[in-house]
Amino acid sequence: LALCFSQDEVDELRAEMEEVRDSYLEEEVYQLQELRRELDRSNKNCRILQYRLRKAEQKSLRVAQTGHVDGELLRNLEQDLKVAKDVSVRLHNELESVEDKRSRAEDENELLRQKIIEVEISKQALHNELERAKEVRGF
Known part of the structure; x- marks a missing residue:
């Protein structure tokens, strides 16, 4: 099986391949940027949680050392x-x-399934009727 392509077809295919590659690379860059933003948000949240943990540990140490609960901590x-x-x-x-909502959606889906079955049965009956009519007329 020999394939013959004109130069225009080859150029067109090459252009399409480059377009697909560019699109893929753009998507990869976008996903990488999203991942970096998500990582930055996670790092920020981590720093905040570490700060809160240190503050809680300090308060816990004060309570353990002094034996009384800080009013601010209690509040x-x-x-x-x-x-x-x-x-x-x-x-x-x-x-x-x-x-x-899920329960209502399931009930609605069941009703729609029943309607689909009824429509399929009606469709088959009409098809059978059409076939009989064709046979009677000799088509």
């Missing part, structure tokens, strides 16, 4: 607990809402 812990409870309640409510 912060109470605030953190309140925020955690609020977030927990909100997430629970969102979960219930999503679960309800």
